[in-house]
Amino acid sequence: MEHLLDVRDLSITYLNKSRNVQAVRHASFTIDRGDSLGLVGESGSGKSTLAMGMLRILPENSIEMTGSALFMGKDLISISHEEMNRLRWKEIAVVFQKAMNALSPVHRIGTQIEDIYRVHEPRATKAEIHDRTMELLRMVNMPERVYRLYPHEMSGGMLQRVAIVISLLHSPKLLVFDEATTALDVVTQGQILEEVVAMEKTIEMTRIMITHDMSVVASSCRKVAVMYAGELVEIGMVRDVLKQPLHPYTQGLMSSFPSLKGEKKQLRAIPGFLPDLSDPPAGCAFASRCPHCTQQCLSQKPVLREMPDGRRVACHLVGGQKHE
Ligand SMILES: Nc1ncnc2c1ncn2[C@@H]1O[C@H](COP(=O)(O)OP(=O)(O)OP(=O)(O)O)[C@@H](O)[C@H]1O
Ligand SMILES: [Mg+2]
Numbered sequence: 001m002e003h004l005l006d007v008r009d010l011s012i013t014y015l016n017k018s019r020n021v022q023a024v025r026h027a028s029f030t031i032d033r034g035d036s037l038g039l040v041g042e043s044g045s046g047k048s049t050l051a052m053g054m055l056r057i058l059p060e061n062s063i064e065m066t067g068s069a070l071f072m073g074k075d076l077i078s079i080s081h082e083e084m085n086r087l088r089w090k091e092i093a094v095v096f097q098k099a100m101n102a103l104s105p106v107h108r109i110g111t112q113i114e115d116i117y118r119v120h121e122p123r124a125t126k127a128e129i130h131d132r133t134m135e136l137l138r139m140v141n142m143p144e145r146v147y148r149l150y151p152h153e154m155s156g157g158m159l160q161r162v163a164i165v166i167s168l169l170h171s172p173k174l175l176v177f178d179e180a181t182t183a184l185d186v187v188t189q190g191q192i193l194e195e196v197v198a199m200e201k202t203i204e205m206t207r208i209m210i211t212h213d214m215s216v217v218a219s220s221c222r223k224v225a226v227m228y229a230g231e232l233v234e235i236g237m238v239r240d241v242l243k244q245p246l247h248p249y250t251q252g253l254m255s256s257f258p259s260l261k262g263e264k265k266q267l268r269a270i271p272g273f274l275p276d277l278s279d280p281p282a283g284c285a286f287a288s289r290c291p292h293c294t295q296q297c298l299s300q301k302p303v304l305r306e307m308p309d310g311r312r313v314a315c316h317l318v319g320g321q322k323h324e
Contacts, residue, residue: 002073003030004206005174010067010077012046012053019278023049025230026067028304031223033173034200036207038217038238040253041227044274047210048096050227051176055094056084071174090120093172095180099163103151109162110147117169136165139195141188157184164192171203178210193220214257218242226250229274229285232304236311246313249286284316292317 012024023046031037039047052058054069054076069076071092076084088094103112110133117129134144140161151159164180175196181189197220199205209221217224217238224241226234226249234247245251252270272289275281284290287297296316304312305319 004033005031006070008068010069012049013064015062015064021277022280023230023277024053027232029225029232029235031206033206034204035223036209036221038221038224039208039210039227040217040224045227046230047227048178051178051210055092090170091172092174093167094176095163095167097179097182100159105151109149113166116166120170132169136168140164141191160184174206176208230277231285234313240309240311246318247315248290248292
């Protein structure tokens with residue numbers, strides 16, 4: 001069966017006057033309909049760049065993008081702006097951490113939602129839009145009166161939830177959350193994730209969840225992709241990867257996160273820093289921080305290899321079958 005999203009060899013470079021930053025390098029992964037993929041990795045690893053590049057929301061005069069991202073057979077990287085605009089919000093919706101800065105301060109929330117709704121459904125009635133919005137407001141734990149408020153009358157967390165409501169208005173096929181629930185209180189975050197997961201079952205929505213929070217991945221995603229310094233280093237089922245991470249970076253990431261089982265464990269940050277992405281290392285990008293680094297790791301780049309459980313790992317020391 002065709003994948004909903006098939007990203008192949010996607011590379012994204014920021015072009016700056018003094019130095020080019022190779023923020024995403026040769027990323028390949030697929031997502032199937034109804035799937036949910038957590039995208040994790042420390043700050044600066046390229047998660048937002050990957051998502052924003054793929055959705056064409058990076059300023060095109062300052063980036064270079066190669067590779068492809070097939071969404072229902074259409075390459076998001078090469079389709080026209082008009083076509084991309086048609087897909088955005090209706091088929092693909094994205095919510096960022098501070099998504100609501102985009103709202104107009106002089107119009108009520110309800111009016112703005114009606115306008116946004118009608119971009120894709122010009123003939124929708126006021127009542128139709130109102131009903132759909134009320135349903136979604138309840139889902140994100142907000143009162144109906146929000147519809148009549150102005151943005152300045154609301155807290156940051158309330159505005160963020162309005163952004164989530166807007167993203168779900170048209171029941172998109174692909175939903176991308178980039179730290180969209182991070183700033184919300186745990187109870188609200190939990191409720192939203194639960195509702196989103198339930199929605200995915202009924203309308204076959206697919207989700208990419210960019211987060212720092214491994215417990216969010218554990219509770220709301222089926223698959224996880226780990227990114228380090230612009231490269232995907234481990235991709236697999238959440239149940240396999242979280243139980244037994246194979247890439248030394250994934251292992252480090254897991255031990256720097258409070259235990260999911262509630263056991264008290266010493267938290268350890270991974271010593272060292274991300275390499276300079278304007279001059280990425282020839283070998284494994286993680287080599288300089290890896291406790292198991294060998295000569296081969298310094299000179300030769302490991303490719304993603306498939307393990308017996310189906311996950312893919314890019315590490316010379318892990319073995320597995322060469323993929324593709
Ligand atoms: N406009 C830009 N010009 C040059 N480099 C950039 C630009 N935007 C981001 N970068 C660099 O690209 C790399 C990836 O950044 P990105 O924002 O994608 O990381 P991230 O994984 O989303 O991090 P975080 O978890 O902090 O959101 C970083 O090294 C960052 O410094
Ligand atoms: Mg980011």
